[in-house]
Amino acid sequence: MTVHGRMIADGLRPGAEFAPPGTRIVKVFRVDQGNSAGPGQPRFWTIIDFEADDGEAVASALAGSLDPEGGWYADFQDGDDHVVVYAGKVFRYGPDDRDTYVAAVEWGRRVGVPEHQLDWES
Numbered sequence: 001m002t003v004h005g006r007m008i009a010d011g012l013r014p015g016a017e018f019a020p021p022g023t024r025i026v027k028v029f030r031v032d033q034g035n036s037a038g039p040g041q042p043r044f045w046t047i048i049d050f051e052a053d054d055g056e057a058v059a060s061a062l063a064g065s066l067d068p069e070g071g072w073y074a075d076f077q078d079g080d081d082h083v084v085v086y087a088g089k090v091f092r093y094g095p096d097d098r099d100t101y102v103a104a105v106e107w108g109r110r111v112g113v114p115e116h117q118l119d120w121e122s
Helices: 055-065 098-110
Strands: 003-008 024-032 044-052 074-078 081-086 089-093
Touching (some): 044 055, 055 074, 055 081, 055 089, 081 098
Antiparallel strands (some): 003 044, 024 044, 081 089
């Protein structure tokens, strides 16, 4: 099963590498966040859309490479599950798992993700 995800390259820790086996870049693009960037986040973001063969490897690689400062996360679909990853923390939930979805949003608030960036689908 193929995993489909998106990450913000600017959210990687300095010196970190995101390279789980079987990961393919689908698209890389830059966006101007203007006033939407959170505190400590740059105005211009480099976004990477990716596919991978192993969702657990992707989650582990992201958890180990995202910067704990600046309110960064990445997320992806793995089958019916949505996976939200912060530095050192992974939340995986299915369509009917409201509790884990709420926990993922609450964790994001705790680590400084601006409210308007906690907009992934439950």
